[in-house]
Amino acid sequence: MNIEKGNKLYIKTKDYTLTNEEFELYYNEELDLLFTKPTPSNLDKYYESDNYISHTDSKKSLTDKIYQYVKSYSLKKKLKLINSFQFKNKELLDIGAGTGDFINICKNNGWSVTGVEPSKKANKIASTKNLVLKKDLEEIEGKEYDVITMWHVLEHIPNLESYILKLKELLKENGVLIIAVPNYKSFDANYYKQFWAAYDVPRHLWHFSKTAISKLFSSINMKVEKEIPMKFDSFYVSLLSEKYKKGNLKLFKAFYVGLVSNLKAKKTKEYSSLIYVIKNSKN
Numbered sequence: 001m002n003i004e005k006g007n008k009l010y011i012k013t014k015d016y017t018l019t020n021e022e023f024e025l026y027y028n029e030e031l032d033l034l035f036t037k038p039t040p041s042n043l044d045k046y047y048e049s050d051n052y053i054s055h056t057d058s059k060k061s062l063t064d065k066i067y068q069y070v071k072s073y074s075l076k077k078k079l080k081l082i083n084s085f086q087f088k089n090k091e092l093l094d095i096g097a098g099t100g101d102f103i104n105i106c107k108n109n110g111w112s113v114t115g116v117e118p119s120k121k122a123n124k125i126a127s128t129k130n131l132v133l134k135k136d137l138e139e140i141e142g143k144e145y146d147v148i149t150m151w152h153v154l155e156h157i158p159n160l161e162s163y164i165l166k167l168k169e170l171l172k173e174n175g176v177l178i179i180a181v182p183n184y185k186s187f188d189a190n191y192y193k194q195f196w197a198a199y200d201v202p203r204h205l206w207h208f209s210k211t212a213i214s215k216l217f218s219s220i221n222m223k224v225e226k227e228i229p230m231k232f233d234s235f236y237v238s239l240l241s242e243k244y245k246k247g248n249l250k251l252f253k254a255f256y257v258g259l260v261s262n263l264k265a266k267k268t269k270e271y272s273s274l275i276y277v278i279k280n281s282k283n
Contacts, residue, residue: 034207087146096153100126197240234272
């Protein structure tokens with residue numbers, strides 16, 4: 001499977017967060033997947049921005065405050081989800097741990113946690129919460145987990161196929177992989193087109209559909225057991241998209257588009273972002 005094979009241009013967009021550089025998204029018909037071109041050789045520099053909110057605990061701007069409020073609510077929902085699985089040892093690996101809030105709440109609720117976060121800035125903030133995060137998966141050897149979580153992380157991974165194989169190796173038999181990613185087939189994605197904030201090029205290298213996630217993981221004998229909508233994402237993404245499109249925050253317009261996206265998704269199931277619960281099998 002060549003996931004970067006595709007010559008059909010889907011859309012042109014920009015890095016609205018930092019550089020204003022132009023990028024192109026190409027369509028892979030086999031997987032129903034988009035991928036970003038070109039892929040910069042120095043991806044790290046595209047994360048070096050105070051605007052990259054997941055690597056900070058900033059509450060300066062209105063969008064920061066909204067993000068932190070939604071994050072606080074989402075943490076409780078995420079904890080409830082992983083607590084719904086009955087594992088004896090409750091061993092969890094969170095990849096892309098950011099500033100550590102998710103693994104902190106898991107740790108305080110009886111989970112044995114390991115966090116991976118390559119950002120030095122995020123790591124430093126996490127250390128103030130008495131958390132020690134790994135820099136990459138290479139620091140984890142000979143270990144298997146009951147649950148692996150990746151909250152809006154998979155879209156950032158350069159070597160996607162080899163990476164998901166590594167995820168399978170790190171999961172115990174009948175372990176659970178939980179992945180949250182944006183959905184480029186949502187109403188808000190189609191509405192905002194090149195201004196859709198969740199394209200977030202070039203940090204987002206992959207842009208998934210439900211079909212893409214199912215096919216990628218079924219190819220390594222892993223099955224999507226459940227899809228869970230992230231309904232708040234449509235509002236936050238619409239807010240940023242309005243800023244990219246109009247140059248300022250249009251709260252009421254963003255709220256309206258986010259609401260319409262969720263209402264339409266009740267029928268289509270194409271929410272702005274989705275959580276996938278994926279079951280492992282060693283057979």
